[in-house]
Amino acid sequence: MSFKTLPKIELHHHLEGAAPPAFVRDMARAKGFDVSGIFDANGAYQYDDFLQFLDVYEAATKPFQTPDDYALLTAIVLGEAAEAGVVYLESFLSPDFCGGRDPGAWREYFHAMWEAALSAEELGITMRGIVTAIRHFGPEAAREVAACARETAGGFVTGFGLAGNENAGKTADFAYAFDMAREAGLRLTAHAGEWAGPTSVRDALEHLGVERIGHGVRAIEDPALVADLAARGTVLEVCPGSNVALGIYPSYADHPIARLRDAGVKVTVSTDDPPFFHTDMTREYEELARAFGWDEADFAALNRVALEAAFCDDDTRVRIAERLE
Numbered sequence: 001m002s003f004k005t006l007p008k009i010e011l012h013h014h015l016e017g018a019a020p021p022a023f024v025r026d027m028a029r030a031k032g033f034d035v036s037g038i039f040d041a042n043g044a045y046q047y048d049d050f051l052q053f054l055d056v057y058e059a060a061t062k063p064f065q066t067p068d069d070y071a072l073l074t075a076i077v078l079g080e081a082a083e084a085g086v087v088y089l090e091s092f093l094s095p096d097f098c099g100g101r102d103p104g105a106w107r108e109y110f111h112a113m114w115e116a117a118l119s120a121e122e123l124g125i126t127m128r129g130i131v132t133a134i135r136h137f138g139p140e141a142a143r144e145v146a147a148c149a150r151e152t153a154g155g156f157v158t159g160f161g162l163a164g165n166e167n168a169g170k171t172a173d174f175a176y177a178f179d180m181a182r183e184a185g186l187r188l189t190a191h192a193g194e195w196a197g198p199t200s201v202r203d204a205l206e207h208l209g210v211e212r213i214g215h216g217v218r219a220i221e222d223p224a225l226v227a228d229l230a231a232r233g234t235v236l237e238v239c240p241g242s243n244v245a246l247g248i249y250p251s252y253a254d255h256p257i258a259r260l261r262d263a264g265v266k267v268t269v270s271t272d273d274p275p276f277f278h279t280d281m282t283r284e285y286e287e288l289a290r291a292f293g294w295d296e297a298d299f300a301a302l303n304r305v306a307l308e309a310a311f312c313d314d315d316t317r318v319r320i321a322e323r324l325e
Ligand code: HPA
Pocket: 014, 017, 057, 163, 164, 165, 191, 194, 242, 272, 273
């Protein structure tokens, strides 16, 4: 079966993390940046572990400096996602990496991305942005990012998130930023239970009041938490290929996504950072089919869960649902 043409909903994707290596190298050359250290001899992103991945990730964002650079990045990334059958994409946008923390610049950056996203509608793909703070930059920076999210909320920007090193700082210290975003009407998600254990998932639910968890897969280590996630209807944005590439699980067959689903947890499937993890949505479906025998009906069910959990308005949800038929 060809999974390429199946329509797909993707909820967990980092815009900067989707930049193809060749594009980063071209951009770096044009802007006078040396990025040679982040690539291996084959020109692929190079990292040995999770913390090094975060450093390489940040280094790869440096050549992108202007709203136009981000518009081009958005266009390229949406073209690739559409090619893999993605009909709706939510992407994490990190103001810390684009335009520094200059409040005047944020609107311009997001406007440029939105224009590029509107142009990509003709490919049959719709994009929404989740303004995302970087946990290891600290709670104060997160509040500034929440202020950015508040300033730009509506239309394109529909959510607020937290990514980066899950072990950095105390989760409760990020509650204020999430309160700001919630008051601005934004939907909330946070990375937890990827690199850090099940306690990080509990902390995100308790202190940040999120309705979705980025990854969350290490909840599997705590059966009471798994039952709790199922009972609450918390949606996990699961990125199996990312977890395998970063060594959290040795293979797709060892990944807990099927066990979580079978325990009644709402799971969805995403790529996280496609070129970093040598994946795209088609490959994720192929690997899940191979590991667990999932078929078209399983993927259709996953997409219904994902669309239901999408941070878009209901008119958009109805429009996207038509693409799943
Ligand atoms: N985890 C945390 N932070 C990230 C990731 C991830 O998988 N991708 C990009 N930033």
